[in-house]
């Protein structure tokens with residue numbers, strides 16, 4: 001009898017029923033930075049999310065409590081096999097929400113809000129690529145979003161588990177996205193900034209169209225040290241460009257973390273490939289700096305008269321598989337450079353558009369290797 | 379320079395110590411790792427590395443502080459409390475606490491505290507030998523704040539907790555020569571760091587098979603007493619390194 005009494009008391013407090021998700025499209029209150037750089041809390045309608053409690057849907061599922069094995073050898077890291085990459089492959093997440101009088105789902109805590117906001121951002125991003133660039137859900141495939149993952153490493157007899165902050169990442173091979181724990185240093189949390197998530201998803205697009213989802217390809221077996229650096233820069237520059245195609249804002253990512261390395265990625269940058277080569281200290285982001293020259297060139301081309309972001313984005317996507325064959329052929333060369341990609345993109349355009357592309361590419365890539373490589377562009 | 383001071387104190391000690399027949403039975407060896415207390419109103423002035431002053435408030439309670447650390451504006455507090463005497467055993471609580479109100483060490487500002495405490499039982503095997511055993515615990519919580527280019531103030535909080543077993547002895551070779559030896563065997567240690575760039579947690583002794591000699595703290599010393607004046611010399615071994623230990627103190 002006393003048990004029954006305490007049970008009824010709990011019922012009084014929580015109305016004795018799971019909060020029922022209303023029928024029809026899922027509407028929830030999320031936080032998202034908009035293209036103007038504002039950071040509103042707004043009610044949105046989900047298209048792909050099916051299970052609010054476990055943040056699971058058509059395009060992706062969120063996973064928590066995962067632990068990456070930092071000591072796994074490279075061959076395991078690029079295997080794409082979760083059993084070799086993780087110590088713990090994570091488990092279902094649980095959001096705590098309530099439904100308000102307008103049938104809108106509201107998060108009860110930061111993590112629930114962040115998970116729904118992150119999922120919504122990826123919905124927008126996936127939809128952008130499907131609507132404008134003819135991607136299909138099948139080609140993208142359902143992916144995992146690892147929420148606040150950890151990494152583990154062994155030092156002598158001690159096992160250290162580290163929760164990285166201040167980042168979001170894409171894991172080639174695995175094909176999954178990681179949103180790391182929010183830091184006090186972040187203004188708009190990375191996981192709520194669509195420009196940051198758009199960049200990470202750009203790596204996924206690159207992985208699909210360039211590497212055909214093979215991490216081995218991106219890491220390039222037999223590639224020269226120089227080739228790998230160039231490819232990393234290309235990958236980052238294109239990811240920034242793809243983020244811009246989606247969000248149409250060149251500074252939004254700095255709203256999360258306004259540091260020099262981020263400032264240096266705002267396009268158009270103040271250097272060209274030759275001036276960067278001459279004085280690498282003009283930019284702090286190592287290979288990102290040359291990637292930003294690529295982003296600047298594609299950005300300028302997109303905004304040129306009679307051109308559009310859609311035209312340049314389409315040419316870039318069509319060029320990627322062809323650029324992949326260049327990579328396979330020349331990756332061991334010490335002179336592998338951006339001109340392979342630039343020529344492929346220019347060749348997807350015709351007439352005046354191609355001439356304009358070549359002119360802009362030659363202007364940004366004014367070092368001797370790329371100038372020679374772009375000689376036949378026109 | 380430190381070595382010079384030790385020789386200096388030794389010189390002072392030999393020159394001025396009253397050469398009276400010493401009596402360890404009146405003043406048994408007294409240190410952090412046994413249960414012995416100072417008598418009521420007895421004071422101990424310790425001229426070792428940290429220059430401490432200890433005082434017997436009553437038969438069962440003594441307090442102390444390290445003067446040199448306090449001058450360096452790190453308030454600290456030593457406390458020893460006799461819990462009970464049962465036959466040939468005596469059990470005391472012993473603790474030492476350091477407080478960092480905002481120290482600058484290596485350009486970083488530290489706040490927090492560190493403490494070590496234990497419950498030590500001393501067992502008199504006979505008039506020459508006592509064994510000292512008991513659980514020991516150390517805990518520190520330090521917050522640092524330093525400037526990092528582009529990020530402004532970057533904060534880190536480090537929490538370290540260690541549990542160890544104490545096994546030691548005090549042995550009286552004669553009425554004025556005594557030996558102190560002990561080993562601290564850590565059996566659980568956890569390091570927890572929360573920072574703006576990331577959090578880390580490390581279990582330093584994850585299982586009983588991982589004991590290695592360099593995890594232990596070994597201590598051996600000899601004390602010569604001239605009634606009120608005592609001189610102690612010995613070695614500490616920790617993490618594969620041996621450090622000399624020297625102390626000189628008056629008990630008045």
Ligand SMILES: [Zn+2]
Pocket residue numbers: 199200203236239
């Ligand atoms: Zn990236």
